[in-house]
Amino acid sequence: MSILVVGSVAFDAIETPSGRRDRCLGGAATYFALAASYFTPVRVIGVVGEDFGAEEEGVLTRRGVDTRGIEHVSGKSFFWSGSYMKNLNEAQTLNTELNVFQSFSPRIPAEYEDSEFLFLANIDPVLQADVRRKMPKVKLACGDTMNYWIKDHAENLARVLPTLDVLLINDTEVKMLGKENNLLTAARKVLDMGPKSLVVKHGEYGATAFFGDHSFAGTHSTTPFRAPALPLAEVVDPTGAGDSFAGGFFGYIASQPELTPAVFRRAMFYGGVMGSFAVERFGTERLQQLNPKEIEERFALFRELSHLE
Amino acid sequence: MSILVVGSVAFDAIETPSGRRDRCLGGAATYFALAASYFTPVRVIGVVGEDFGAEEEGVLTRRGVDTRGIEHVSGKSFFWSGSYMKNLNEAQTLNTELNVFQSFSPRIPAEYEDSEFLFLANIDPVLQADVRRKMPKVKLACGDTMNYWIKDHAENLARVLPTLDVLLINDTEVKMLGKENNLLTAARKVLDMGPKSLVVKHGEYGATAFFGDHSFAGTHSTTPFRAPALPLAEVVDPTGAGDSFAGGFFGYIASQPELTPAVFRRAMFYGGVMGSFAVERFGTERLQQLNPKEIEERFALFRELSHLE
Numbered sequence: 001m002s003i004l005v006v007g008s009v010a011f012d013a014i015e016t017p018s019g020r021r022d023r024c025l026g027g028a029a030t031y032f033a034l035a036a037s038y039f040t041p042v043r044v045i046g047v048v049g050e051d052f053g054a055e056e057e058g059v060l061t062r063r064g065v066d067t068r069g070i071e072h073v074s075g076k077s078f079f080w081s082g083s084y085m086k087n088l089n090e091a092q093t094l095n096t097e098l099n100v101f102q103s104f105s106p107r108i109p110a111e112y113e114d115s116e117f118l119f120l121a122n123i124d125p126v127l128q129a130d131v132r133r134k135m136p137k138v139k140l141a142c143g144d145t146m147n148y149w150i151k152d153h154a155e156n157l158a159r160v161l162p163t164l165d166v167l168l169i170n171d172t173e174v175k176m177l178g179k180e181n182n183l184l185t186a187a188r189k190v191l192d193m194g195p196k197s198l199v200v201k202h203g204e205y206g207a208t209a210f211f212g213d214h215s216f217a218g219t220h221s222t223t224p225f226r227a228p229a230l231p232l233a234e235v236v237d238p239t240g241a242g243d244s245f246a247g248g249f250f251g252y253i254a255s256q257p258e259l260t261p262a263v264f265r266r267a268m269f270y271g272g273v274m275g276s277f278a279v280e281r282f283g284t285e286r287l288q289q290l291n292p293k294e295i296e297e298r299f300a301l302f303r304e305l306s307h308l309e
Numbered sequence: 310m311s312i313l314v315v316g317s318v319a320f321d322a323i324e325t326p327s328g329r330r331d332r333c334l335g336g337a338a339t340y341f342a343l344a345a346s347y348f349t350p351v352r353v354i355g356v357v358g359e360d361f362g363a364e365e366e367g368v369l370t371r372r373g374v375d376t377r378g379i380e381h382v383s384g385k386s387f388f389w390s391g392s393y394m395k396n397l398n399e400a401q402t403l404n405t406e407l408n409v410f411q412s413f414s415p416r417i418p419a420e421y422e423d424s425e426f427l428f429l430a431n432i433d434p435v436l437q438a439d440v441r442r443k444m445p446k447v448k449l450a451c452g453d454t455m456n457y458w459i460k461d462h463a464e465n466l467a468r469v470l471p472t473l474d475v476l477l478i479n480d481t482e483v484k485m486l487g488k489e490n491n492l493l494t495a496a497r498k499v500l501d502m503g504p505k506s507l508v509v510k511h512g513e514y515g516a517t518a519f520f521g522d523h524s525f526a527g528t529h530s531t532t533p534f535r536a537p538a539l540p541l542a543e544v545v546d547p548t549g550a551g552d553s554f555a556g557g558f559f560g561y562i563a564s565q566p567e568l569t570p571a572v573f574r575r576a577m578f579y580g581g582v583m584g585s586f587a588v589e590r591f592g593t594e595r596l597q598q599l600n601p602k603e604i605e606e607r608f609a610l611f612r613e614l615s616h617l618e
Contacts, residue, residue, distance in 0.1 A: 184540040205514035208540060226615050228535040231493040231517060265617050306535050306615055308574050
């Protein structure tokens with residue numbers, strides 16, 4: 001089933017210990033869409049400037065991604081420049097130019113209205129809430145956020161959380177949002193804010209899912225679920241790892257007839273799989289040219305890595 | 310089969326956000342012996358002072374631990390005082406009094422010579438090498454170490470490593486020893502120093518095993534293995550978590566007729582299980598009064614927490 005993703009489409013300049021790229025296609029929606037495209041049809045809502053041409057659009061359309069919701073306006077696309085020279089686990093932002101993204105106001109094309117799955121990438125929670133309100137009939141809504149919104153836009157974020165089936169968030173963010181240093185306690189407090197479930201990303205240590213008291217996904221369980229990450233000898237470029245995780249995770253869920261506990265668990269593994277591919281090369285290079293066999297082989301490796309039998 | 314453990318038996322004073330204890334039985338050998346005692350017979354070699362009496366000895370003997378190798382000498386036992394008020398993941402040492410431990414020279418009682426499994430807890434690598442040399446026929450030798458020995462006694466440590474079947478070490482230590490910031494690269498470099506396998510503990514994120522090119526444990530594989538840790542709402546006292554992990558891990562291995570890849574994997578889970586019990590109460594309180602049913606239930610929880618089916 002189709003996923004609608006709303007988020008940034010951008011250009012990035014990146015330097016890491018493995019090298020640098022002065023300009024590559026990036027943005028949360030781009031990484032998400034490419035990763036999810038291996039599992040299910042994807043539709044994108046975003047905004048770009050005049051510097052986004054046929055070549056960039058082709059990166060998405062070659063993977064079958066529906067780009068009719070990407071608005072082209074005059075001006076330059078969102079540009080981000082970051083360095084991982086000091087710490088591969090955390091980008092140091094060198095420059096952010098919002099450009100056309102500054103006045104981004106998501107419009108939902110009529111052709112997208114029947115989307116059954118909605119991914120709200122990391123954007124202003126006011127926009128997230130607006131899109132969510134306009135898509136009341138989606139089967140599942142999943143959202144991402146970041147420290148900036150947690151710190152300075154907490155009230156707006158609080159309005160989005162109860163409308164989400166899954167909140168994707170990282171370790172630091174869940175502790176900041178839950179105002180607790182303990183992972184489990186923080187997760188419980190964030191679940192109390194309304195999302196039906198929570199997937200906390202631990203970077204190189206994998207991810208943990210937490211479920212509320214709801215009977216979400218037929219879990220009827222408050223036991224968390226931990227998915228591993230693959231130890232990699234070289235992380236070429238960590239940019240987009242979280243959005244690629246989200247794409248693998250939600251893409252797999254959308255490809256299945258029903259959300260069951262087993263589907264949720266496998267989705268966590270596919271999230272890790274797509275994240276592990278993303279960081280093997282700069283930007284979206286690796287995500288552009290995967291094939292289903294490689295994905296299944298890596299899924300099998302994740303299982304071998306973590307299963308008793 | 311019997312495990313011989315050589316290490317510290319001590320008194321600890323501990324403060325954590327959950328409270329404080331001015332004096333409780335501690336030491337790596339104590340935590341290890343109690344945790345392993347639920348799986349297999351355990352024999353201890355250590356040294357204590359006059360302050361170690363029938364009550365302390367009873368903690369070990371009530372769990373069937375053979376304490377004939379604990380030497381009693383005049384003076385005071387090893388004393389350690391630490392605080393976790395600032396950081397539950399890392400003890401701040403307030404005071405260390407080596408006392409009788411300063412001149413510890415492990416002697417192996419004749420009754421211990423047929424031990425098939427040897428655990429060298431975190432002590433001076435010169436002593437570790439000496440004990441290892443005196444026990445050439447053990448089926449498996451497992452060892453622990455810490456940053457102090459890695460930094461300032463690297464040459465001595467280098468002599469122990471090739472004699473170990475399993476080196477237990479934490480994240481920071483493996484990176485320090487391998488002189489690499491990347492976990493996998495560091496692990497490979499440490500494997501090149503001689504241990505047949507490596508278990509890297511990640512605290513609340515579980516542990517990862519790495520295997521060399523050896524055909525150790527019938528693995529014939531260079532795929533790592535990741536075991537989860539249980540997200541806990543309250544860590545009452547982290548002291549001894551690593552030694553309890555070691556006790557569960559090595560105790561389970563020693564209880565099995567043969568070391569296979571499946572046994573190694575289950576052992577990693579039992580390590581996590583015993584570590585998770587240890588931190589639920591102060592000192593060794595929880596480890597003194599477990600029962601096999603609780604252990605199996607928690608093992609099942611670890612499986613549920615991490616397995617796709």
